[in-house]
Amino acid sequence: MLQLVYSPRWFYGKDIVIDIVSIVVLLCVAWFSLKYYRINKRNKNYLLLCFGFGLMALGFLFKIITNFTIYYYVLETRHLGFITLTYSVLRASNILFFVGFLMYRILMLIGLYILYSIYIKQSRISVAIMVYLITVLTYFSRNAYYVFHITSLMLLCAITWQYYVNFTKTRNLATKTLLFSFTIITLSQLLFVFVGLSQTLYVVAELIQLLGYLGLFLTLMRTLKDGKKKRKE
Amino acid sequence: MGRRRERSDIILDILSVIQSKGGKIKPTHLMYKANLSHNQMRAYLSELIQKGLVETLQEENHEYITITQPGLKFLMQMRQMKEFEKTFGL
Numbered sequence: 001m002l003q004l005v006y007s008p009r010w011f012y013g014k015d016i017v018i019d020i021v022s023i024v025v026l027l028c029v030a031w032f033s034l035k036y037y038r039i040n041k042r043n044k045n046y047l048l049l050c051f052g053f054g055l056m057a058l059g060f061l062f063k064i065i066t067n068f069t070i071y072y073y074v075l076e077t078r079h080l081g082f083i084t085l086t087y088s089v090l091r092a093s094n095i096l097f098f099v100g101f102l103m104y105r106i107l108m109l110i111g112l113y114i115l116y117s118i119y120i121k122q123s124r125i126s127v128a129i130m131v132y133l134i135t136v137l138t139y140f141s142r143n144a145y146y147v148f149h150i151t152s153l154m155l156l157c158a159i160t161w162q163y164y165v166n167f168t169k170t171r172n173l174a175t176k177t178l179l180f181s182f183t184i185i186t187l188s189q190l191l192f193v194f195v196g197l198s199q200t201l202y203v204v205a206e207l208i209q210l211l212g213y214l215g216l217f218l219t220l221m222r223t224l225k226d227g228k229k230k231r232k233e
Numbered sequence: 234m235g236r237r238r239e240r241s242d243i244i245l246d247i248l249s250v251i252q253s254k255g256g257k258i259k260p261t262h263l264m265y266k267a268n269l270s271h272n273q274m275r276a277y278l279s280e281l282i283q284k285g286l287v288e289t290l291q292e293e294n295h296e297y298i299t300i301t302q303p304g305l306k307f308l309m310q311m312r313q314m315k316e317f318e319k320t321f322g323l
Contacts, residue, residue, distance in 0.1 A: 033321075036314040040241045045323040119322065166322035174320040223320045227313030 008199040011206070016067055018206050019060045022213045026057035029220055045118050052114035059107035066100035098142075105138040105148045112155040119162035149192040156186040174222045181215030188212055243269070245315065247277055248308040251287065251300040258298055 007015055030053040037046035073088045113130055122130070134151075141147035160182040167175040191205035238246070250266040251258050258266075264274045278298065281287045286304035290297040300308070317323070 032317060035310075036317055039310060039314055040239075042240065043318070043323060045321075046318075049321060049323065162322060166320075169322075170319055172319070174316065175322075178320055219320060223316045224313050227316040228309060 007202050007206075011199075011203050012067075015206050016064055018210045019064050021210060023057045023060045023064075025213045025217045025220075026053045026060070029216065030054040030057060032220065032224075048114055048118045052111045052118070055107045055111035055114065059104045059111060062100045062103035062107065064100075066097045066104070068096050102138060102142070105141070106135055109134045109138065109148070109151055109155070112152060112159065115159050116155050116162075119159070145196065146193045149189055153186065153189040153193065156182065156189055160186050172226075174219055174226060177215060177219040177222055181212050181219055184208055184215055185212035241311065241314075243267070243273075243277060244281070245308070245311045247274075247281065248286065248300060248304060248311070251298060252305065252308060256300045256305075257290070260296055260298055263298055 030050045033046050033050035033053065037043070037050060040046065074091055075086060076089050078085045078087075110131060113127075113134065117127065137151065138148060160179065163175070163179045163182050167179045188205045188209035191201055191208060195202040195205060246267045247263065247269075250263055254262070254266075260274065260278075263269075264271060267274070269277070278287065278289075281304070282289065285301060286307050288299050288301055290299050
């Protein structure tokens with residue numbers, strides 16, 4: 001049996017709350033990005049940002065699905081001498097668990113790759129190859145969870161570096177908060193690489209990830225507030 | 234040399250200039266303050282009027298351009314959009 005659950009029993013359900021918070025934050029950023037794309041359709045980066053964060057949100061949704069199990073009844077027949085017994089048995093299916101994890105990893109990596117491609121322009125062929133490689137990598141990394149986290153870590157490092165470059169250009173509070181948020185999310189991925197060693201590490205990584213997404217939400221709020229403030233000037 | 238203004242930057246400048254003048258400005262003043270040619274200004278104004286973001290007003294034989302409530306709301310959204318663009322490096 002594969003071990004894909006690294007959460008301690010007492011933390012079951014609490015990680016779902018963290019994932020829901022992450023989904024809400026990611027959807028908020030995706031929604032504002034789509035809203036601004038409608039105002040300025042010439043800048044396709046808004047649409048890419050919307051897709052990137054949207055796919056990550058969808059990924060987290062699939063991660064939540066992994067917590068549910070399908071129960072179903074099957075009829076079994078047994079012969080005991082002259083007697084034939086037919087009875088129903090309750091069985092559990094892990095299909096949601098495996099499909100959920102696979103989709104979570106694929107969508108998360110494609111989402112991060114789209115964010116990366118906003119800053120480092122990619123040709124259509126590169127995008128198609130990367131999506132193929134991500135799908136293959138995810139499928140064959142079922143037995144090695146850390147491959148997914150290392151790949152996410154690398155993409156997050158590249159994105160965070162771009163946010164650092166952006167911060168050095170603008171030097172304002174919103175870009176600084178964004179930089180910190182992504183640094184924290186990157187740090188959480190680093191911890192996720194080692195969750196196989198200790199269940200406590202999983203809890204710490206989840207909590208750090210929560211901090212990162214809350215930081216992203218603060219960034220969004222600060223950005224909207226700064227936009228409003230300039231109106232009064 | 235500064236970068237060429239995008240369409241969205243020009244619209245933002247036009248609406249900002251009108252708002253900074255108390256929501257009402259003469260076309261010639263708008264042209265100079267928003268750094269536009271006469272033809273450019275007329276083209277943008279006709280689009281903004283069509284969208285209901287600004288209106289023309291005749292007062293004491295003078296033409297004025299006024300910003301509407303939807304125009305003010307749109308201006309705020311544009312400013313938020315620009316901040317968003319700056320923050321995420323878009």
